Amino acid sequence: MSPILEIKNLNKNYGPTNILNDVNASIEDGEFLVLVGPSGCGKSTLLNCIAGLEPITSGTIRISGRDMTHVSPKDRDIAMVFQSYALYPTMSVAKNITFGMKVRGIEKAEQDVKLAEVAHLLQIETLLDRRPAQLSGGQRQRVAMGRALVRNPKLFLFDEPLSNLDAKLRVEMRTEIKKLHQNLGASMVYVTHDQIEAMTLATKIVVMKGGMVQQIGSPAEIYMRPANLFVADFMGSPAMNLIPARVNMNGKGASFTITRSAAPPLVLHDENIKSLPDNVVLGLRPEDIGDASLRKDRKLQISNCHVDVVEPAGADTYVLMTLGGVEVTARLQAETAAQRGANMEFTFNMAKASYFDANTGERLN
Amino acid sequence: MTNSSITNPLREMMKRFVLRWLLYLLLCTFALYYMMPLFVMITTSLKNLEEIRTGSLMSLPREITLAAWSTAWSSACTGIQCEGLRPYFWNSVLLAVPAVLISTIIGAINGYVVAQWRFKLSNVLFALMLFGCFIPFQVVLLPMARVLGMTGLAGSISGLIFVHVIYGIGFTTLFFRNYYVTIPVELVKAAKVDGASFWRIFFSIFLPLSLPIIVVTVIWQFTQIWNDFLFGVSFSQAGTQPITVALNNIVNSTTGVKEYNVDMAAAIIAALPTLLVYIVAGKYFIRGLTAGSVKG
Amino acid sequence: MMEWMEKQMPKLVLAPSFAASLIFVYGFIGWTAWVSLTKSKLLPRYDIVGPIQYQRLFDSPRWDVALSNLFVFGFLFIVISMLLGLVLAILLDQKIRTEGVIRTIYLYPMALSLIVTGTAWKWILNPGLGFEAMVQSWGWDSFTFGWLVDPDMAIYTVVIAGVWQASGFVMALFLAGLRSVDQEIIKAAQVDGIPTWRIYSSIILPSMAAVFLSAFIVLAHLAIKSFDLVIALTGGGPGYATDLPATYMYTMAFARGDIGQAASSAMVMMMVVFAIVVPYLYSELRARND
Numbered sequence: 001m002s003p004i005l006e007i008k009n010l011n012k013n014y015g016p017t018n019i020l021n022d023v024n025a026s027i028e029d030g031e032f033l034v035l036v037g038p039s040g041c042g043k044s045t046l047l048n049c050i051a052g053l054e055p056i057t058s059g060t061i062r063i064s065g066r067d068m069t070h071v072s073p074k075d076r077d078i079a080m081v082f083q084s085y086a087l088y089p090t091m092s093v094a095k096n097i098t099f100g101m102k103v104r105g106i107e108k109a110e111q112d113v114k115l116a117e118v119a120h121l122l123q124i125e126t127l128l129d130r131r132p133a134q135l136s137g138g139q140r141q142r143v144a145m146g147r148a149l150v151r152n153p154k155l156f157l158f159d160e161p162l163s164n165l166d167a168k169l170r171v172e173m174r175t176e177i178k179k180l181h182q183n184l185g186a187s188m189v190y191v192t193h194d195q196i197e198a199m200t201l202a203t204k205i206v207v208m209k210g211g212m213v214q215q216i217g218s219p220a221e222i223y224m225r226p227a228n229l230f231v232a233d234f235m236g237s238p239a240m241n242l243i244p245a246r247v248n249m250n251g252k253g254a255s256f257t258i259t260r261s262a263a264p265p266l267v268l269h270d271e272n273i274k275s276l277p278d279n280v281v282l283g284l285r286p287e288d289i290g291d292a293s294l295r296k297d298r299k300l301q302i303s304n305c306h307v308d309v310v311e312p313a314g315a316d317t318y319v320l321m322t323l324g325g326v327e328v329t330a331r332l333q334a335e336t337a338a339q340r341g342a343n344m345e346f347t348f349n350m351a352k353a354s355y356f357d358a359n360t361g362e363r364l365n
Numbered sequence: 366m367t368n369s370s371i372t373n374p375l376r377e378m379m380k381r382f383v384l385r386w387l388l389y390l391l392l393c394t395f396a397l398y399y400m401m402p403l404f405v406m407i408t409t410s411l412k413n414l415e416e417i418r419t420g421s422l423m424s425l426p427r428e429i430t431l432a433a434w435s436t437a438w439s440s441a442c443t444g445i446q447c448e449g450l451r452p453y454f455w456n457s458v459l460l461a462v463p464a465v466l467i468s469t470i471i472g473a474i475n476g477y478v479v480a481q482w483r484f485k486l487s488n489v490l491f492a493l494m495l496f497g498c499f500i501p502f503q504v505v506l507l508p509m510a511r512v513l514g515m516t517g518l519a520g521s522i523s524g525l526i527f528v529h530v531i532y533g534i535g536f537t538t539l540f541f542r543n544y545y546v547t548i549p550v551e552l553v554k555a556a557k558v559d560g561a562s563f564w565r566i567f568f569s570i571f572l573p574l575s576l577p578i579i580v581v582t583v584i585w586q587f588t589q590i591w592n593d594f595l596f597g598v599s600f601s602q603a604g605t606q607p608i609t610v611a612l613n614n615i616v617n618s619t620t621g622v623k624e625y626n627v628d629m630a631a632a633i634i635a636a637l638p639t640l641l642v643y644i645v646a647g648k649y650f651i652r653g654l655t656a657g658s659v660k661g
Numbered sequence: 662m663m664e665w666m667e668k669q670m671p672k673l674v675l676a677p678s679f680a681a682s683l684i685f686v687y688g689f690i691g692w693t694a695w696v697s698l699t700k701s702k703l704l705p706r707y708d709i710v711g712p713i714q715y716q717r718l719f720d721s722p723r724w725d726v727a728l729s730n731l732f733v734f735g736f737l738f739i740v741i742s743m744l745l746g747l748v749l750a751i752l753l754d755q756k757i758r759t760e761g762v763i764r765t766i767y768l769y770p771m772a773l774s775l776i777v778t779g780t781a782w783k784w785i786l787n788p789g790l791g792f793e794a795m796v797q798s799w800g801w802d803s804f805t806f807g808w809l810v811d812p813d814m815a816i817y818t819v820v821i822a823g824v825w826q827a828s829g830f831v832m833a834l835f836l837a838g839l840r841s842v843d844q845e846i847i848k849a850a851q852v853d854g855i856p857t858w859r860i861y862s863s864i865i866l867p868s869m870a871a872v873f874l875s876a877f878i879v880l881a882h883l884a885i886k887s888f889d890l891v892i893a894l895t896g897g898g899p900g901y902a903t904d905l906p907a908t909y910m911y912t913m914a915f916a917r918g919d920i921g922q923a924a925s926s927a928m929v930m931m932m933v934v935f936a937i938v939v940p941y942l943y944s945e946l947r948a949r950n951d
Contacts, residue, residue: 048554051554051558053554053557053558072557072664072668073557073558074557074558074559074560078558079558080554080555080558082551082554082555083551084549084551086549086551086552086554086555087555088552088555088556088569088570089552089574090570090573090574091569099556099559099561099569100558100559100560100561103559103560103561103565104560147555147559151559388752388755388757389757391752392752392753392757392763395749395752395767396763396766396767398825399766399767399769399770399825399829400766401785402778402781402782402785402825403769403781405781405784405785406781406784409784417790418790421794421795421798422785422790422791422792422794422795423795471678474674475674475675475678478671478674478675479675482670482671484671484672487671487675490675490679492942493679493682493683493687494678494679494682495942496686496938496939496942497682497685497686499882499934499938499942500686500690500931500934501885501886501907501927501930501931501934502886503888503906503907503910503911503923503926503927503930503931504689504690504693504927504928504930504931505685505686505689505690505693506910506911506914506923506927507692507693507696507705507914507920507923507924507927508688508689508692508693509685509689510914511705531681531685532685534678534681534682535682538678562667562670563667563670563671563674564670588772591774592773592774592775592776592777593774594774594775594776594888594889594892594893595886595888595889595907595911598892598911599911599914599915609774609776609777609889612774612776612777612780613776613780613892613893616780616783616893617892617893617896625784625787625790628780628784629780629781629784631780632776632777632780632781633777635774635776635777636772636773636774636777639772639773639774640769640772640773642772643768643769643772644765644769647765647768647769650772651764651768651833
């Protein structure tokens with residue numbers, strides 16, 4: 001079966017500036033693709049190109065196997081939900097939802113049926129006669145989704161739909177979108193700058209920076225095996241620790257020397273390494289550094305480190321240290337006895353370590 | 366503020382009281398300055414000539430007569446004809462109504478394009494069109510007179526309507542463009558995804574939103590066109606002159622005795638429509654005046 | 662075909678207006694410029710002769726009067742209107758209860774035709790029966806105010822009438838500008854103990870540079886276009902003492918049948934406006950596109 005969306009060698013220039021550089025991505029039917037990255041990385045532009053709202057300079061876009069590169073938005077069989085909802089201000093909720101059908105000349109009776117279906121699904125039946133100005137943020141979001149649903153498209157496009165909501169509402173609506181995806185089995189492309197949204201909603205993530213794709217993969221892949229320093233730092237909260245280390249290859253794999261001020265260097269080992277350059281950046285997530293006295297696994301490497309800051313955060317306690325000149329965060333259980341200014345034994349789970357080239361930032365393992 | 370306010374609160378209060386009254390006094394004085402000509406016009410128009418000659422400028426009429434008004438309306442002389450202002454009032458109406466409507470509609474559509482459908486040269490085109498508002502119209506009088514002559518529109522009201530529309534489009538486009546630019550661009554995107562065409566989006570989405578700016582534009586255009594003199598005096602002839610030209614003829618006609626009361630009555634009649642519009646919808650008029658001038 | 666039309670619709674829609682602008686603004690300016698370089702009299706001639714019309718123009722004493730009147734009138738009109746407008750705006754900014762009514766009163770002259778304004782002030786300044794007579798009737802027998810018929814002073818009557826008409830508008834502009842200053846900056850200054858007048862002079866007025874510029878542009882524009890007012894108030898007289906370039910041009914075009922002169926005077930007016938307005942428009946459009 002051909003993928004529902006296939007982007008090949010997509011380039012977009014605006015005058016002399018290159019906005020999207022050789023983007024390749026595809027999803028199968030039913031997948032939830034999230035485009036994530038910092039402001040200005042081109043994710044919204046890419047979404048607009050998929051929608052046909054922006055022209056592309058070169059490359060192809062295929063939806064459902066058909067070449068849509070030069071097709072206008074209304075014929076691409078897509079629906080779109082915008083960050084500001086973009087509801088038609090002078091029309092009622094019902095008219096907002098049925099406007100597209102009216103334009104396409106669908107019979108009034110059929111319009112009413114579809115309207116009722118969608119209104120029931122999104123629980124906005126009581127709002128049908130209201131104007132957008134009379135609705136709350138969450139209600140407007142649902143009406144915007146209703147407008148999209150009623151088109152029964154092959155592809156749903158979401159352009160940062162939750163960014164305008166407050167934190168609590170955002171979490172609620174995020175779950176609703178996830179449920180919608182599961183219930184409908186629809187294919188969705190979703191843009192956000194919030195990596196938590198990306199991780200929770202996606203079946204596939206595209207991480208972007210500066211108009212270029214940094215990595216494409218499932219949330220687990222992106223999280224555990226980031227392709228470069230940028231992805232490692234951007235995804236996951238708190239961020240992955242990125243520690244500069246000197247490599248020494250010996251008979252039993254590699255050893256990593258990490259400098260410390262006012263203490264001898266920390267040395268860690270990884271037996272599974274065949275070869276690495278002399279200087280790497282060692283990536284370890286905070287949960288892969290633990291409190292040695294509470295450990296379950298006897299095979300983890302231990303080292304004694306100086307604690308700078310202790311941050312109790314409810315179910316976890318975050319402990320900050322300085323290794324290799326950078327601030328390192330460890331995520332410990334709440335029962336930890338860590339004390340500011342004291343030394344403590346920490347475990348380092350090298351099985352989960354990522355190694356990056358100190359110059360290019362690319363992943364080495 | 367100063368130390369005395371701590372030591373003498375009563376003095377501070379009195380100072381503020383006096384300043385406030387001074388403020389109101391000044392404001393009232395200026396108000397009188399602005400009202401004075403209107404007052405003089407009205408009182409003079411209600412006096413008879415005898416009283417005007419012997420009385421004083423700002424005195425109230427001893428005897429109120431409406432004779433000057435009826436003369437101004439139906440028998441004052443505007444050159445050879447002595448039919449009063451009435452036919453010229455209707456000329457102005459026949460001129461203003463179509464000109465306002467047409468220039469507003471064109472301005473709305475142009476503003477819509479420039480604000481929401483930008484293309485490569487759209488801003489340049491807009492700037493070039495906008496510049497046309499600012500030229501002194503003297504520089505187009507001669508060629509326009511020729512063109513009107515060649516197309517047989519010279520001296521006709523249709524010709525005047527044409528002129529006012531052409532030179533009004535710059536402003537009306539500016540007004541609508543400034544208004545439509547505040548509407549988020551995602552609205553058009555959503556409508557495009559919904560399948561709506563350029564015209565559909567305009568009629569179903571933008572037009573219903575436009576009432577405030579339509580009012581501003583109509584008031585502005587009506588005031589400009591009704592009050593215009595230059596185009597009126599250059600492109601009309603005896604029967605088709607707008608009211609401003611007729612007024613000037615009445616006042617500056619050198620035949621016979623100067624009837625100041627008729628002059629004043631005629632001036633008020635000419636001013637009434639725009640004055641009424643201002644009183645009723647003044648708020649929107651002010652918005653129109655400041656629309657293009659102040660940032661934001 | 663339909664698809665192409667739909668895609669090009671914005672351009673197709675704007676095209677007629679742009680074409681009209683091209684012909685009736687730029688084309689016409691070009692025509693006038695062309696004719697100003699010919700020997701046209703009653704009818705236009707198209708063989709270019711050179712700048713003789715401009716030479717005639719600047720040799721003509723009447724044009725000298727018109728130009729100097731423009732500068733005198735323009736300068737006084739703009740400066741007095743701006744000062745008066747500023748004073749009124751500051752006064753009205755003091756949280757007056759009847760602000761709406763007062764603002765309406767100050768502004769209504771802008772709703773009047775300049776012919777009406779000219780007619781009214783012509784009557785008021787009438788030497789025998791107007792202001793002069795009234796003050797004399799109050800006892801000051803020797804009071805004279807015959808400016809309207811005095812060739813040296815008549816231009817100042819145009820200033821008086823013009824200021825009356827336009828100062829309310831300037832006030833409205835300035836009032837909007839005063840109010841657009843961030844209130845928090847003013848509160849901070851008040852907390853700092855800065856006196857009100859100082860707040861105005863050091864904080865508010867400097868931030869209103871853009872509004873001053875707008876007001877200047879509008880007033881300059883009104884001054885250059887002043888035609889109706891002069892015709893109604895003085896008819897250009899006495900003689901041609903209150904002639905302005907606008908009235909000069911009109912006379913040459915329609916009364917004297919000297920199209921060459923009319924064209925050249927119109928082009929001079931055009932160039933003055935150009936020099937003032939173009940830099941302003943350029944900066945405004947750049948700012949709005951940011």
